[in-house]
Amino acid sequence: MPIFHALANPARFQKLARPLTPLCFWAGVALALFGCWAGLTRTPADYLQGETVRILYIHVPCAWLGMGGWSALALASIAYLVWRHPLAAVAARAIAAPGALFAGLCLVTGSIWGRPTWGTWWQWDGRLTSMLLLFFVYIAYIALSRADAERGGDGRIPALFGVAGTILLPVIRYSVIWWNTLHQGQSIGLTGSTIAPSMLWPLWFTLSGFSLFFAGLVLMRMRAMLARQKVEARMRRMAAV
Amino acid sequence: MNPWPFVSAAYALTGLGAAGIAWVSWRAMRRAERAAEALRRR
Numbered sequence: 001m002p003i004f005h006a007l008a009n010p011a012r013f014q015k016l017a018r019p020l021t022p023l024c025f026w027a028g029v030a031l032a033l034f035g036c037w038a039g040l041t042r043t044p045a046d047y048l049q050g051e052t053v054r055i056l057y058i059h060v061p062c063a064w065l066g067m068g069g070w071s072a073l074a075l076a077s078i079a080y081l082v083w084r085h086p087l088a089a090v091a092a093r094a095i096a097a098p099g100a101l102f103a104g105l106c107l108v109t110g111s112i113w114g115r116p117t118w119g120t121w122w123q124w125d126g127r128l129t130s131m132l133l134l135f136f137v138y139i140a141y142i143a144l145s146r147a148d149a150e151r152g153g154d155g156r157i158p159a160l161f162g163v164a165g166t167i168l169l170p171v172i173r174y175s176v177i178w179w180n181t182l183h184q185g186q187s188i189g190l191t192g193s194t195i196a197p198s199m200l201w202p203l204w205f206t207l208s209g210f211s212l213f214f215a216g217l218v219l220m221r222m223r224a225m226l227a228r229q230k231v232e233a234r235m236r237r238m239a240a241v
Numbered sequence: 242m243n244p245w246p247f248v249s250a251a252y253a254l255t256g257l258g259a260a261g262i263a264w265v266s267w268r269a270m271r272r273a274e275r276a277a278e279a280l281r282r283r
Contacts, residue, residue: 021270025263032259036252051244055251062255098262105258109251116242213259220266227273234280 008085010226017219025216031209032061038202046199055113057202060188061210062106066134067169069099069214073141077162080155087222089155090229092162093145094221098214100138107131118182126175127183130168137165 039057046053073095079088110128111121122128145158176185187194188203195203 040248040252052247054248058251058255098266101258101262105255108254112247112251112254116244116247213263217262217266220270224266224270224273227270227277230277231273231280234277 008083008087010087013087014223014226017223021216021219021223023216024212024219028209028211028213028216031205032213033209035202035205035207035209038205043199043202049117052113052116053199055109056199057206059106059109059113060203061206062102062109063131064207065210065214066099066103066106066131067172068211069095069102070134070138070165070169073099073162074166077159080159081163089159090222090225091218092159093149094218094225096138096142096145097221098217100135100142102210102214103131103135103138107135114182123182125181125183126179127172127181130172130175134165134168134172137168141165 035057039054043054045051073092076088076092076095079085080092107128110131114123115121141158141161144161145155147153148155148158175181176183188200193200
């Protein structure tokens with residue numbers, strides 16, 4: 001925990017973020033591109049789904065980032081509510097837009113995958129509907145945090161919303177168990193996977209690549225917000241003189 | 242049903258979305274940091 005308190009200093013954070021941003025971003029791009037190439041050309045087609053299964057290598061990382069993004073946003077919100085670290089509020093706001101994008105891409109790629117596999121673009125089943133709700137919750141968070149910032153709020157209301165939104169995460173996770181859904185059950189868990197290793201390996205590259213890419217995006221957005229805050233503070237000081 | 246148009250569309254949309262947000266985030270960061278640096282020098 002002391003390391004997080006030390007990083008909560010914006011100057012120290014920016015010193016660390018400057019070299020980390022291109023490192024995370026380009027390492028993420030390289031790993032994701034390699035994973036996509038391997039997934040498209042170096043794995044066998046599925047015996048049931050055929051070539052369509054290759055959507056797996058982008059759909060799963062998008063789902064992982066949509067849900068993982070909200071978990072990170074909620075943790076940052078808790079850090080802000082408990083310790084009042086201003087950097088935690090900046091981190092939560094920086095995560096929201098990339099998280100919303102990947103939740104949206106998860107829905108779109110899932111829909112494209114569903115058409116040749118299930119014969120439909122959309123079905124109101126537990127997994128799809130709960131993921132759509134998460135996407136809407138992201139949009140609501142973005143609107144709320146913008147409105148709060150414009151009205152000079154202290155960021156407590158978006159932080160509380162960020163924590164409350166976590167209720168959706170177990171619903172998404174267990175939706176395939178709780179309800180009889182069209183979406184397949186869990187195929188990758190902590191104890192192993194039901195996917196053949198010959199098909200699974202590129203997924204680790206796309207998962208780690210997309211995650212690093214996401215971290216690079218969040219760092220960029222945090223740096224932009226901190227620089228804007230610095231400009232606003234300086235303008236206020238200059239106006240006061 | 243030919244699966245490749247679906248696979249290509251999924252990869253293309255993900256690539257476009259990722260490239261789009263990367264471009265917007267990078268440009269916002271560069272602009273904001275340049276403005277902060279210019280103000281610091283004044």
